[in-house]
Amino acid sequence: MKKEILVTRATLPPLEEYIEEIKDIWDTHWLTNMGKKHNLLEAQLKEYLDVNKISLFCNGHMALELLIQAMNIRGEVITTPFTFASTTHAIVRNGLTPVFCDINADNYTIDVNKIEALITKNTAAILPVHVYGNVCDVESIQDIAKRYNLKVIYDAAHAFGVKYHGKGIGNFGDATMYSFHATKVYNTIEGGGVAFSDELLEQKLYQLKNFGIKNQEEVDGVGANAKMNEFQAAMGICNLRYIEKSIAKRKEIVDLYRKELKGINGIKLNEEQPGVESNYAYMPIYVQASKYGMTREGLMDKLEKRGYFPRKYFYPLTNEFACYKNTFMTSGKTVAKEISQGIMTMPLYEELEYNDVMEICEIIRNGK
Numbered sequence: 242m243k244k245e246i247l248v249t250r251a252t253l254p255p256l257e258e259y260i261e262e263i264k265d266i267w268d269t270h271w272l273t274n275m276g277k278k279h280n281l282l283e284a285q286l287k288e289y290l291d292v293n294k295i296s297l298f299c300n301g302h303m304a305l306e307l308l309i310q311a312m313n314i315r316g317e318v319i320t321t322p323f324t325f326a327s328t329t330h331a332i333v334r335n336g337l338t339p340v341f342c343d344i345n346a347d348n349y350t351i352d353v354n355k356i357e358a359l360i361t362k363n364t365a366a367i368l369p370v371h372v373y374g375n376v377c378d379v380e381s382i383q384d385i386a387k388r389y390n391l392k393v394i395y396d397a398a399h400a401f402g403v404k405y406h407g408k409g410i411g412n413f414g415d416a417t418m419y420s421f422h423a424t425k426v427y428n429t430i431e432g433g434g435v436a437f438s439d440e441l442l443e444q445k446l447y448q449l450k451n452f453g454i455k456n457q458e459e460v461d462g463v464g465a466n467a468k469m470n471e472f473q474a475a476m477g478i479c480n481l482r483y484i485e486k487s488i489a490k491r492k493e494i495v496d497l498y499r500k501e502l503k504g505i506n507g508i509k510l511n512e513e514q515p516g517v518e519s520n521y522a523y524m525p526i527y528v529q530a531s532k533y534g535m536t537r538e539g540l541m542d543k544l545e546k547r548g549y550f551p552r553k554y555f556y557p558l559t560n561e562f563a564c565y566k567n568t569f570m571t572s573g574k575t576v577a578k579e580i581s582q583g584i585m586t587m588p589l590y591e592e593l594e595y596n597d598v599m600e601i602c603e604i605i606r607n608g609k
Contacts, residue, residue: 246334248552251423251588254479269314271471272348274451278474282429285481290402290419291409292436296446297474301398301433303467306331308416310365311445317364322558323368323577328396329569332368341560343575348375348511349525349584352576356385359397364423367393369412371400373586374522376514379405379413386414401485404518411436414523416528421477424521426491427484429477432469432552452598462609489501490591491521494598498524499596500588501602505531508605523554524587526605527580533608540608549601551585562590 253259266272279297287295290302298304309331310320318332332339340359345352351369367386369377377395386393393414397403401411401419416439421432427500435446448455462534480487503506509527513519528537541551558581560569587601 244548246434246549246588247595248320248550248554248586248588249424250592251478252426252483252591254476254570257439259476259479262479263472266471266475273468276279276471276474277573278471278478279469282469282474282477282481285478286434289481289484290349290411291404292411292417293438294435294436295411295438296435296450297396297469298433298435298450298467299469299473300431300467301422302327302331302340303397303465304420305394306334306432307446307449307467308394308418308442311442311449312366312394313417314365314392314487316365317361318355318366318368319359319364320368321370321577322560323372323555324396324559325350325555326397326457326559326562327398328368328397329565333565335363335501339560341558341569341577344372344577344580346576346580348514349580350375350377351605353546354379354383355376356382357389360385360389364391366394368396369392369493370398371403372550373511374399374519375402375511376400376405376410376517383413398422398425399599400520400542401425401522402488402520403461406516407518409436412438412529413499415439416442421473426488426522427477427480429469429473429480432473432477432580435514439449447599449555467511476535481487487591491589494589494591494593494595495521495524497595497598501599502526502605503564505533505606507531513525521589524589525554525584526587528583528585532590535608537585540605541585543608544601544604547600547604549597549604551587553584556581556584556587581587 317338343352349372395414395417416437419434421429449464450467453462483585507529530536
């Protein structure tokens with residue numbers, strides 16, 4: 242029976258290399274609480290991501306949720322519904338109101354031409370999302386934020402290692418959240434990080450992820466427990482050694498997808514963005530059923546019957562979740578709604594065989 246090809250597969254270093262990396266943990270018995278491996282990885286990621294400062298967390302969601310808290314944001318946050326649940330949940334769990342802005346049809350990032358109409362006296366921040374490794378219009382967002390005195394937090398869960406005009410993507414806005422989840426280009430099993438420049442944020446983030454502890458005898462804030470442990474950090478140290486090779490391999494696979502799927506009526510591919518050094522995190526295709534002759538669901542069914550499992554990513558929009566029903570609604574037909582009903586991400590990971598990519602593309606070409 243043919244092995245199932247899922248949308249992604251976690252990147253792992255050679256087993257013996259990870260074992261070697263964790264050996265000295267048995268000598269120190271230091272498993273968590275900002276140990277040597279945590280501190281080493283923090284320094285390595287700061288250099289690799291080309292950012293001023295970085296704080297590591299147990300996962301990307303806690304990184305984002307505690308970052309919003311650390312920045313003491315109150316009121317409304319303009320964001321996008323075309324994202325993973327974590328983005329919206331992090332806003333709501335901080336007692337804030339998400340205000341959903343539409344996306345653009347070219348790269349599925351927040352439509353900067355629609356932000357200003359959503360700004361009110363209660364607006365405190367903009368939280369855009371770099372989608373599939375595609376970069377938001379950071380210049381326009383910064384211009385709007387400056388004119389209205391708003392904070393900017395970027396969700397860069399999809400953008401590890403991405404550069405824009407030679408600068409690490411974590412250098413834009415007031416702070417940037419990264420995810421190091423197992424499904425991402427780079428992983429620490431679970432994990433996340435916050436890149437920032439403001440020195441005042443450093444202590445706030447440290448205390449919030451460590452129970453609000455200021456020192457051994459003083460707890461002056463209500464914190465959480467969101468520290469990255471030593472085994473996560475060890476995985477991150479190992480995987481970072483292979484990240485360039487991994488991204489290069491993913492690029493080869495994406496290039497093959499692009500070559501084989503180009504020109505198919507009703508199948509839309511993202512264009513590559515000028516000035517962006519991509520991490521090739523995802524391979525999204527948008528199925529325009531009226532032109533293609535088949536719905537996304539119909540095409541997914543054909544692929545799954547052959548052992549290939551793409552994902553409707555993102556669907557549904559976060560404002561359509563049952564937990565937010567009739568709470569944070571958007572009015573009228575939006576680009577985000579339209580894209581969510583036809584988008585799917587194709588299998589993509591560095592071990593994916595070229596013949597599987599070719600078979601996937603053949604199924605799509607002959608889908609009708």
